Amino acid sequence: MASPEILDFDRLLAAISDEEPAGPELKDDSEQMKVYYQIKDAREAARTAERQLAQAALYGDDEEVSSISPPDWKQVLDLGVDAIAEKSKDLWIASWLIEAAARRHGFAGLRDGFRLAREMSERFWEGIHPRPDEDGYATTVAQLAGLNGEDSEGALITPIDTIPITQGTTDRPLTSGDYKQAADLEQMSDPDRRAQRIEQGAISMQAFERAANETPPEFFHNLHEDIQQCIDEFAKLEEVLDERCGKNEDGYSAAPPTSNIRNSLDECRGRVKSIARHVLDAGPDGAEVESGDLATVPGETQVAVGAGKVVTREDAFRALLQVADFFRRTEPHSPVSYALEQAVRWGRMPLPELMADLIADESTREEMYRRVGIPKPNSSEND
Numbered sequence: 001m002a003s004p005e006i007l008d009f010d011r012l013l014a015a016i017s018d019e020e021p022a023g024p025e026l027k028d029d030s031e032q033m034k035v036y037y038q039i040k041d042a043r044e045a046a047r048t049a050e051r052q053l054a055q056a057a058l059y060g061d062d063e064e065v066s067s068i069s070p071p072d073w074k075q076v077l078d079l080g081v082d083a084i085a086e087k088s089k090d091l092w093i094a095s096w097l098i099e100a101a102a103r104r105h106g107f108a109g110l111r112d113g114f115r116l117a118r119e120m121s122e123r124f125w126e127g128i129h130p131r132p133d134e135d136g137y138a139t140t141v142a143q144l145a146g147l148n149g150e151d152s153e154g155a156l157i158t159p160i161d162t163i164p165i166t167q168g169t170t171d172r173p174l175t176s177g178d179y180k181q182a183a184d185l186e187q188m189s190d191p192d193r194r195a196q197r198i199e200q201g202a203i204s205m206q207a208f209e210r211a212a213n214e215t216p217p218e219f220f221h222n223l224h225e226d227i228q229q230c231i232d233e234f235a236k237l238e239e240v241l242d243e244r245c246g247k248n249e250d251g252y253s254a255a256p257p258t259s260n261i262r263n264s265l266d267e268c269r270g271r272v273k274s275i276a277r278h279v280l281d282a283g284p285d286g287a288e289v290e291s292g293d294l295a296t297v298p299g300e301t302q303v304a305v306g307a308g309k310v311v312t313r314e315d316a317f318r319a320l321l322q323v324a325d326f327f328r329r330t331e332p333h334s335p336v337s338y339a340l341e342q343a344v345r346w347g348r349m350p351l352p353e354l355m356a357d358l359i360a361d362e363s364t365r366e367e368m369y370r371r372v373g374i375p376k377p378n379s380s381e382n383d
Contacts, residue, residue, distance in 0.1 A: 002225035003108035006101065011085045013119055022127030023088035035087055039079045043096045046071035046103075047155075076100035089120050090129040095143035099155060106163040107226035107268075110156075114233040117144065121240050137245045137254055144241070145256035153260065160264045165272050167219045168211030171203075176268045178203040179275070186348050189357050206341065209321045212275040220276035227269045234261060277315065317344045 016023030026036040049071040056068060080097035084090065094117045101109030120128060133139050147156040161180070164173030182205045188194045198204055238258050245254040273280060324340035331337075346354055359365040 001222055002229050003105075003222060005112055006105045006108055007081070007112040007116060008085075009112075009116070009119070012081065012116055013123060014085065016086070016088065020127065021089075022124040022129065025129050025131060026083070026088050026090060027130075032087060035079075035083050036090075036093070039076065039083060039093055039096060042072065042076045042079060043099065046073050046076055046100075071103070073100040073103040077104055084116070084120070088129050089124040089127070091117065091120065091140055092130060092143040094120060095147055098147060099159065102156065102159040102163070107223065107230045110160070111226060111230040111233050114230065114237045118233065118237040118240050121237075121244055125244050136248065141241060141245060141256045148257045148260045150257055156261055157264050160261070160268060163268070165223060165268065166208070166211040166215045166275070168214035170214060171207055171211050174203060174208060174211050176264075176271050179208060179271045182208050186345065189349055189354075206321055206324065208275060209318065212278075213322065215276070215279075217279040217282070220272065220279045224269070224272055224276065224280055227265065227272060231262075231265050231269065234258070234265065238262075274314070274318070277318075313347070317347060320344050 015021035024032060026032045049069060052068050053070070076096055077100035080093050080100060083093050084097070094113070098110065098113030098117065101113040103109075105112075128140065130139050138145075146154060148154040149157065158177075161177035162175050164175055165179070166174040168174070182203045185194060185197055185202055186205050188197070194204075238255070241255040242253050245256075248254045320340050321344055324337040324344075327334055327337040327340070346357070349357065355365060355368060359368065
C-alpha cells in the first residue's frame, strides 16, 4: 500500500482569482517579491546547512556537526505551499517545493511534488510563472531543469540517493547511496583496504543484507509502491512538459532534461527489488515462501535464504550472504560465515583480480596471465 498524499491538491490547484487564475508574477511587485525571496533564501540556507554537515561528517568533526543548525526543509515546504496556493502558480517555487518534499517525505513527497508540477502545467500553462521570455519557456522551466542537471548532477539526485530504503534495528536506515558504496566495497580485492573503509564508516554488503532482513515487510511493500508511483508521476510530468514547451529553433524539444532523475529513480527501484526480493516475491499478504527456501539448523530457528527464485548470480550471492549472516549470529566461533563471505567476494571479482588475490608469487602470476591470455589487472585501484 502506497503512502497517503502529503499535499493538499485541492488547495494548491485552486485558482488564485477568477480574473487571474495563475496569479501575478511575484517578482513584478515589491511587496510580493518578499514572498519569493523568503522561499529562495530558506532553500539556500537549507542547502548550505546540508553541505556544512556533510563536510563536517566527512572529516569526523563531531563538535562541528553538533554546532551546525539542521537544514530547515519544513520551512521551505510550508512557504512554498502557501505561495502556490495563495499567491502565484510559479514553477520555480514548485521546483523548490519538490526538493523540500523529497527531504521531508521521501518518495511520497517526490511523487506528490511531480504531480503538483504536472497539474499546474496542465491547468495554468497560459498564465504560469515565470512567463516565457526571449528564450521561450527555458526560463519558465529553468528550476525544473536544475533538479535534473544538464552538464552536471542536478539538485535532486543526492536527495533521491539519501532517502532510506531499509528500516533495520542494528544499523541506521540505509539508502540507495549506501548501496552504491557497498557494491563498490565488494569490488575491492585488498581485504585490508576493505576493512579500513568499513572502519571509517563505509557500509558493507553484509550490513545491507542484515538491515534488509531486519526491515518489516510492510515497509518494503509501501516503499516499492511509493517508488513505482513516483516513477509513473514523473513520466506523466515529462509528457506534459514536452507537449507544453514545444520545440526550439533547432527542432528539438524545449522541455527540461529528465534522464538523470529518471535513471536515479530506476536505480532505486532496482536496488529495493534486489534487497527486498524475499519480501516482494511473497506478495503483500505475506504468503509463505516456497519450500526449500528455508535453511534449518538443528536446535535453531529457521532463516529465510533468498526467498523466491534465484534468477541471477547476484541473487545467489545474496542468498549466500544471508546464510553467512545467520552463522555469524548463531555460531560466531564458526569459520563458516567467513568462508562464505570470502567465496562471494571472490565470485564478484573479475578473473584477473581473482588470480592476483589467489596467486601470491608475482612471476608465477604473470606467467599464468601470459599463457592463458588474461590481461593484467591495474596495479592500483581508484579510491
